[in-house]
Amino acid sequence: MQNLRRTMLYVPGNNPGMIRDVHIYGSDSIMIDLEDSVSVHEKDAARLLVYHSLKTLDYGNTEVLVRVNALNTPYGRKDFEAMVRAKPDAIRLPKTETAEDVLEADQLISKIEQEIGMEQGTIKLFAAVESAKGVLNAQQIATASDRLIGIAIGAEDFVTDLKTTRSLEGIELLTARSLVLFAARAAGIAAVDTVFSDVEDEEGFTNEVKLIKQLGFDGKSIINPRQIDIVHKVYTPTEEEIRKSLRIIEAIKEAEEKGSGVISVGGKMVDKPIVERARRVLDLADASKCGTRWM
Ligand SMILES: CC(C)(COP(=O)(O)OP(=O)(O)OC[C@H]1O[C@@H](n2cnc3c(N)ncnc32)[C@H](O)[C@@H]1OP(=O)(O)O)[C@@H](O)C(=O)NCCC(=O)NCCSC(=O)C[C@@](O)(CC(=O)O)C(=O)O
Numbered sequence: 001m002q003n004l005r006r007t008m009l010y011v012p013g014n015n016p017g018m019i020r021d022v023h024i025y026g027s028d029s030i031m032i033d034l035e036d037s038v039s040v041h042e043k044d045a046a047r048l049l050v051y052h053s054l055k056t057l058d059y060g061n062t063e064v065l066v067r068v069n070a071l072n073t074p075y076g077r078k079d080f081e082a083m084v085r086a087k088p089d090a091i092r093l094p095k096t097e098t099a100e101d102v103l104e105a106d107q108l109i110s111k112i113e114q115e116i117g118m119e120q121g122t123i124k125l126f127a128a129v130e131s132a133k134g135v136l137n138a139q140q141i142a143t144a145s146d147r148l149i150g151i152a153i154g155a156e157d158f159v160t161d162l163k164t165t166r167s168l169e170g171i172e173l174l175t176a177r178s179l180v181l182f183a184a185r186a187a188g189i190a191a192v193d194t195v196f197s198d199v200e201d202e203e204g205f206t207n208e209v210k211l212i213k214q215l216g217f218d219g220k221s222i223i224n225p226r227q228i229d230i231v232h233k234v235y236t237p238t239e240e241e242i243r244k245s246l247r248i249i250e251a252i253k254e255a256e257e258k259g260s261g262v263i264s265v266g267g268k269m270v271d272k273p274i275v276e277r278a279r280r281v282l283d284l285a286d287a288s289k290c291g292t293r294w295m
């Protein structure tokens, strides 16, 4: 079983009110941030707050990730030491540039798991690539560790690295998004798109969600509860898509009973990949209806 990851809601790790309430908005995952939303003056206080929050709060079925600081910063190691002990579902590695970055994190988590008697492999990893180097190494990053459950792109840092800015059309991100997506699919892990920073621009946000869904992403990192329903709506199959998928499954069953793997539905050829897509639509419809778990 795999989690639905349409929405991964960032919450700043220095904001106790938001951390307490973040799961009530209904995102598929929450991602408590110790990195760029927390100033250097508050890193230690935020780490302590997040540790105690994870030890005491119950987020129910919602997947919980913590974005730590990178291991090449003064905060990274302390973040790992505390967060593995706090036991989120996964740790998100920011600014991942090489497979070695993932391996270093993997080995540190293994060491801490061993020290505290936690089963090896309990804490999963999610790698975010946010630079040209990270994107070009996405394939190696995505296969670097068995702990990796997904790879994400962080566009604000990425466009800064490229020496450009973000446009609403996202032309500057197309190659990077595609490479990250290919790496995820080849490795069999989740692919999550980046944040859209203007929470007031619903139209721009909706267009971006449609684009990344069409590219093949499983979902999006988001920064505000107002963005959740928009993503879920785009990702939930329509009545028409569900009806069409049911017709395809029915038709291929009949064809197979007659010894054929191909049939025409409404004038269009239906064969194995189309059946697989129809099954995915039905799985997604089921999962969207009944909560977070789906095949
Ligand atoms: C944007 C804004 C300030 C707007 O504030 P506003 O106050 O105008 O929001 P309102 O809508 O008015 O809030 C209505 C109610 O919702 C509550 N509420 C709001 N946001 C909530 C939330 N996130 N979690 C729980 N609760 C929330 C709020 O407390 C209020 O509750 P109440 O008072 O009870 O009614 C706020 O949302 C916010 O801080 N967002 C998170 C920002 C953040 O984490 N950035 C770091 C990650 S990105 C990054 O690092 C770049 C990246 O790395 C990314 C990549 O990897 O892709 C890259 O490189 O690209």
Ligand SMILES: [Mg+2]
Binding pocket: 036, 094, 130, 154, 156, 157
């Ligand atoms: Mg970033």
